[in-house]
Amino acid sequence: MRFSTGGVDNYAPCSSTSLSFCRQNGRDFRTWYQFSGHTAVTNWEDGDVWGSDFRDGASADGDPSGGSELPQIYFYAGHGTCQAAPTATDPDFISVCGNFGAPNRTNIGQTTRWGNNAGSLNFAFLDASCPMDLVSIGANWFNVFLGLHVATGHSGTRTQDTLDSADRASQFAALTAGLPWPFPTMSIGDAWMQTGIIDIQPGCCAVAIANGRDIPEADRRVDFEQVNSGWSDPVGDWFVWKWVCR
């Protein structure tokens, strides 16, 4: 499978607090995936990760220099945006600090569409703050799936947030990449339920969502689909998501 990573630590140019481990998260993800035989497409860091990479369009998520629709798997580590008390109509965000492709904040529900047009993204892994709030998951995420199989993220608030973590991404990558036996391997959904709760505050939740033509298919994807499963793109308007909270 082809994969890309985007890891952003340096938010100083955007007058926001910087992080310490997100670039390394991308490098660790890349190492485990390459070790398992996957092919890296792009591995951009800091300002080279653009807001437009996550917005729908040929010159945005289809941008040949690093759009998120180029690979089949995209892993992002960096900031998101949390509300104090999110409601069903609040947006979810990916927040980068790019040297191009403004604006830096991407409203996922309004502008992110994955798997459409010539895009090939099957799996979107977001290691950020609150990119998948449970209360607003229908408003923000159902429209995103246009061929996308499974996505992972967190649900939380400003006081129930994800922490910058040296381990969470690496462990998720190790469990999903399909490392040589007898390394343990899990489905995407199960791996995120185990590793997405690493280094998060009480009340924060790890969330995985899948699409399908009916509940059994979406169930099967969220419970069993692995990056190496080779399953065809989902076609349908049913969603199943599961979550576990600290």
Place this chain on the structure above:
Amino acid sequence: MSIYDQREHNDDDTRRLQAVGAEILGLPLGEIEREGTTANMTGIQSSRYQLTSRTDSRTIFLQDSEFQAQGGVGVFEGNDDELLERAARILSNLGIDEREIDQRSVLTEQIEAASFDRRTGAVASAGVRDGKRFALLTRAIDGIPVWQSSVTLGLTRDGSPGYLHLHWPEIERKVLDTARGYLSAESSGWSPPTIDYAEPESWRAGVLHSPAISLVLDQVAAIKVIYRPLTDEIGKKPVRFVDLDGRDVPLPRHFEETPGPVDEKRPGANAA
């Protein structure tokens, strides 16, 4: 690309894992269909179970292919205390002092389904149901947290282990002694290092070690400082691991050689 030194599998590995499966976990492993070692992971597999352990750490992974939230052999329906007790007993059966258990909690997956009308945006929920349940134990030695150590245990409906993730490495005395020295940061007038656009929210002395799936096992004492962003626009709380002088400590590795960046300047980027 090889990022590890290959060690030959031997019969002792298999016998040791069979003993863990039978005597510690109480599993009916049955016929072993596969056995082998890759890097620091050694494993055995039967028609139903895969049991893997690290060769350089007290680390065990168990996967039961029949352990599913729906179908399969089902999920344990007993009470939380029973589930937690089973997890603690696995540690004690491994010879680990139960006094090292810090927090005990039970986590339950929740699952929801909904249909979506892409034309109108209408969402119709089919309801929420419970998924798998897990006991989660965290670790502290004499009150000093060991952040990456944990036990996660899921039981099947009949009470046999369906999932286990146990990572509880032995901690060197000198690392613990250093961590004890850092405890003064929690009670004195110690000030964490400052960072831009965030303020310290909390800090605590403890021990860090390499995570469960890693090709090396490092450990280090540190003061973990969590920061609260001052701007509402962004989240993910910054974290730093420092010593009493506020200097970043070298973090435990995941690989023999920590991976660096690969891509050059992105085409089309604005000049810095």
